[in-house]
Amino acid sequence: MKDKITTLDRPIQVKKFGGTSVGSIERIHNVARIVIESLKNNYPVVVASAMSGETNRLVALAEEAFPHYKGPAYDMLLASGEQVAIALLAMAIERQGYKAKPYLAHQIGIQTDNVSSKARIQHIQTEQILKDLKEGIIPIIAGFQGVDENFNITTLGRGGSDTSAVAIAAALKADACEIYTDVPAVFSADPRLVPLAKEIKELTFEEMMEMASLGSKVLHIRSVELAAKFGVKIHVRSSFQEREGTWVMDSVQNLEKPVVSSVTHDANTSVVKINNLPEGVSGLAQLFEHLAQKGIVVDIISQTHLPEGQRLAFSVPSEDLYQAVTITQNLFTQMHKLPAQIETMDKVAKVSIVGVGMRNHPGVAAHFFKILAKQNIPIFLVTTSEIKVSAIIPSESLQKAAQSLHTAFSLDQLSKET
Amino acid sequence: MKDKITTLDRPIQVKKFGGTSVGSIERIHNVARIVIESLKNNYPVVVASAMSGETNRLVALAEEAFPHYKGPAYDMLLASGEQVAIALLAMAIERQGYKAKPYLAHQIGIQTDNVSSKARIQHIQTEQILKDLKEGIIPIIAGFQGVDENFNITTLGRGGSDTSAVAIAAALKADACEIYTDVPAVFSADPRLVPLAKEIKELTFEEMMEMASLGSKVLHIRSVELAAKFGVKIHVRSSFQEREGTWVMDSVQNLEKPVVSSVTHDANTSVVKINNLPEGVSGLAQLFEHLAQKGIVVDIISQTHLPEGQRLAFSVPSEDLYQAVTITQNLFTQMHKLPAQIETMDKVAKVSIVGVGMRNHPGVAAHFFKILAKQNIPIFLVTTSEIKVSAIIPSESLQKAAQSLHTAFSLDQLSKET
Numbered sequence: 001m002k003d004k005i006t007t008l009d010r011p012i013q014v015k016k017f018g019g020t021s022v023g024s025i026e027r028i029h030n031v032a033r034i035v036i037e038s039l040k041n042n043y044p045v046v047v048a049s050a051m052s053g054e055t056n057r058l059v060a061l062a063e064e065a066f067p068h069y070k071g072p073a074y075d076m077l078l079a080s081g082e083q084v085a086i087a088l089l090a091m092a093i094e095r096q097g098y099k100a101k102p103y104l105a106h107q108i109g110i111q112t113d114n115v116s117s118k119a120r121i122q123h124i125q126t127e128q129i130l131k132d133l134k135e136g137i138i139p140i141i142a143g144f145q146g147v148d149e150n151f152n153i154t155t156l157g158r159g160g161s162d163t164s165a166v167a168i169a170a171a172l173k174a175d176a177c178e179i180y181t182d183v184p185a186v187f188s189a190d191p192r193l194v195p196l197a198k199e200i201k202e203l204t205f206e207e208m209m210e211m212a213s214l215g216s217k218v219l220h221i222r223s224v225e226l227a228a229k230f231g232v233k234i235h236v237r238s239s240f241q242e243r244e245g246t247w248v249m250d251s252v253q254n255l256e257k258p259v260v261s262s263v264t265h266d267a268n269t270s271v272v273k274i275n276n277l278p279e280g281v282s283g284l285a286q287l288f289e290h291l292a293q294k295g296i297v298v299d300i301i302s303q304t305h306l307p308e309g310q311r312l313a314f315s316v317p318s319e320d321l322y323q324a325v326t327i328t329q330n331l332f333t334q335m336h337k338l339p340a341q342i343e344t345m346d347k348v349a350k351v352s353i354v355g356v357g358m359r360n361h362p363g364v365a366a367h368f369f370k371i372l373a374k375q376n377i378p379i380f381l382v383t384t385s386e387i388k389v390s391a392i393i394p395s396e397s398l399q400k401a402a403q404s405l406h407t408a409f410s411l412d413q414l415s416k417e418t
Numbered sequence: 419m420k421d422k423i424t425t426l427d428r429p430i431q432v433k434k435f436g437g438t439s440v441g442s443i444e445r446i447h448n449v450a451r452i453v454i455e456s457l458k459n460n461y462p463v464v465v466a467s468a469m470s471g472e473t474n475r476l477v478a479l480a481e482e483a484f485p486h487y488k489g490p491a492y493d494m495l496l497a498s499g500e501q502v503a504i505a506l507l508a509m510a511i512e513r514q515g516y517k518a519k520p521y522l523a524h525q526i527g528i529q530t531d532n533v534s535s536k537a538r539i540q541h542i543q544t545e546q547i548l549k550d551l552k553e554g555i556i557p558i559i560a561g562f563q564g565v566d567e568n569f570n571i572t573t574l575g576r577g578g579s580d581t582s583a584v585a586i587a588a589a590l591k592a593d594a595c596e597i598y599t600d601v602p603a604v605f606s607a608d609p610r611l612v613p614l615a616k617e618i619k620e621l622t623f624e625e626m627m628e629m630a631s632l633g634s635k636v637l638h639i640r641s642v643e644l645a646a647k648f649g650v651k652i653h654v655r656s657s658f659q660e661r662e663g664t665w666v667m668d669s670v671q672n673l674e675k676p677v678v679s680s681v682t683h684d685a686n687t688s689v690v691k692i693n694n695l696p697e698g699v700s701g702l703a704q705l706f707e708h709l710a711q712k713g714i715v716v717d718i719i720s721q722t723h724l725p726e727g728q729r730l731a732f733s734v735p736s737e738d739l740y741q742a743v744t745i746t747q748n749l750f751t752q753m754h755k756l757p758a759q760i761e762t763m764d765k766v767a768k769v770s771i772v773g774v775g776m777r778n779h780p781g782v783a784a785h786f787f788k789i790l791a792k793q794n795i796p797i798f799l800v801t802t803s804e805i806k807v808s809a810i811i812p813s814e815s816l817q818k819a820a821q822s823l824h825t826a827f828s829l830d831q832l833s834k835e836t
Contacts, residue, residue, distance in 0.1 A: 077502055095487070
């Protein structure tokens with residue numbers, strides 16, 4: 001145990017452990033060892049998720065108590081998962097003879113807005129954490145949760161613990177934010193879908209942001225946005241293997257940067273179509289404003305003008321489909337005094353390619369469409385940016401699409417150990 | 419949903435639901451119905467325990483993470499159980515179209531001392547609760563937990579939700595505190611042990627306090643102490659049957675009050691014996707002070723002087739046996755520079771008779787010993803008070819002892835429906 005000190009003589013490092021990393025007491029003891037080991041070179045500040053399976057268990061209970069309910073009670077319910085994990089982790093560290101203290105969001109001052117289950121961090125107090133570090137205490141902070149101005153517990157959305165970790169790293173001006181997870185690195189595609197996917201050594205914030213927003217589950221998108229904003233280097237690595245993973249930072253070293261760095265997919269996407277939208281744009285603006293207010297992220301939007309009226313289609317995360325349809329129908333009925341003709345597509349998926357190299361290589365989008373066309377894969381919605389191309393395609397074509405794109409953009413691993 | 423009002427026109431009633439009452443979502447919906455139904459005649463303020471099994475699950479995780487650990491992390495861990503229950507109950511009530519708000523101890527200001535896992539409530543703020551009631555919101559408060567002056571979560575010990583409920587009732591000057599549980603009333607003995615046990619209609623605080631301290635699981639002893647201190651009537655009743663249970667209050671109506679009102683037992687007791695205690699009393703005082711500081715309740719104490727020195731025996735709750743032995747051994751070695759010869763007995767149980775009528779009937783203790791002697795049941799430790807007689811006996815004789823006492827003191831049900 002350390003004596004009390006007045007200044008910190010080693011860098012602060014935030015270490016975030018995901019659900020699988022703390023998925024059992026045995027794994028929690030493993031995390032305790034990683035944290036204690038890092039005391040040699042750093043002052044670790046730990047952020048933990050709920051034990052794997054726990055959040056799903058709580059969501060299932062909530063669905064049974066009040067289907068589709070969102071509100072403060074829901075956030076309070078879900079936040080209990082992290083509470084259990086940090087308490088157990090603090091105990092596991094104390095068992096090894098080190099001091100650790102578990103903190104909930106309200107105890108450490110992780111202030112958020114009041115958007116239930118999709119809150120955003122506004123401010124983090126650092127006094128208590130710094131005091132603990134100086135006293136040789138390892139702070140173990142609950143990820144995923146915050147507290148609003150009325151002392152309600154809020155949660156940051158699935159995967160929000162990454163965001164907690166990066167925000168804490170930014171507030172503490174930490175050297176780096178290490179995200180420990182159950183994969184050794186970020187891959188050029190999901191290896192379950194594309195067996196030849198390879199590990200990526202370095203990525204820019206921009207690329208990682210696109211990948212996260214396009215369905216890569218490795219990092220929560222808001223965490224990458226925050227990391228980019230505050231210049232916090234992220235290191236994605238395995239909690240089960242002691243080796244380097246993927247660094248996500250401002251700019252990458254690799255001169256031989258490929259045009260496309262990854263193929264990303266999102267099976268959890270759905271499409272809402274409105275077939276009888278009256279002409280005019282005010283309705284559209286109001287619809288998307290309403291959806292945004294409820295925290296529903298609309299992804300790809302497509303609008304077509306036909307003789308019989310405007311048609312609108314947009315994609316949303318599948319878990320928001322029900323709420324999106326309800327909001328759309330209510331607003332439409334209220335504005336146009338007739339029911340909307342709404343069609344939904346839930347057997348769809350999004351496949352995307354991402355790479356900062358695309359900026360200097362025109363024609364990437366054309367190549368993307370050609371590859372899918374060659375496989376006879378229909379495209380329902382499409383969107384592009386400077387560094388990505390995405391398409392909504394039938395779910396059953398997802399694997400074929402991802403594999404063809406991965407091969408065509410030269411991402412396949414050269415040799416696979418057998 | 420109610421409009422905002424300025425004064426409360428119906429009595430406030432605290433309703434506490436135990437673990438089995440909220441043991442599944444179906445049961446939580448049942449509780450929601452009971453609460454909503456009571457809006458007609460009362461302003462219900464709800465206190466809930468963790469879903470049954472949950473606290474045991476958390477205790478098991480803690481034991482695996484760090485055996486015998488007690489400290490703030492442990493309290494944080496255990497408090498998560500009530501958090502889940504109140505969030506789900508609030509959702510279930512909202513589903514029926516009523517407003518409910520779940521509150522954790524720190525959100526409502528349930529202030530305690532800082533004794534980990536056996537904290538005592540010092541103060542409860544009522545402003546928010548009263549504000550909610552006036553706004554037609556049903557407050558759903560986490561039982562079992564509090565917050566100390568450093569914002570640490572504390573817990574009140576197993577069964578502590580009863581204490582939360584009575585303390586809240588006292589703070590609100592509520593009409594009554596209804597304790598909903600899985601039994602229809604308090605019985606004259608545990609029906610599993612004594613099949614002829616009968617329901618008790620009314621009990622005094624004194625009797626209930628003795629019964630609770632002697633092992634009756636129906637109410638947490640501290641809750642009865644508080645109820646007596648603040649004159650809060652307690653109504654123990656079933657959450658599964660709509661009928662009166664047992665009222666616990668200052669004095670009872672029944673003129674034909676029996677001498678003994680119940681036979682109580684505690685299978686969860688253990689004995690610590692020290693066989694080489696040097697003469698003198700300072701060591702004893704210090705030992706019991708140390709045990710008290712750790713929150714270990716020493717029950718029966720017996721001291722004998724033999725030619726070879728003092729012998730001391732005392733009983734403690736079985737879950738505290740390990741800690742009691744450790745504290746005793748450490749203190750003894752430190753004071754007397756030699757190891758204590760400690761013997762423990764964990765295959766023992768306590769059987770007791772309780773009744774305010776004993777005050778006016780001398781010879782009850784003698785009768786108690788005669789009944790046990792007739793059954794050839796040895797007595798290891800014994801203690802009496804004005805209204806109870808207790809003995810530590812072998813576990814295997816417990817049922818025989820309880821049944822003989824119940825019959826001998828005329829407590830058997832006159833006719834059992836068959």
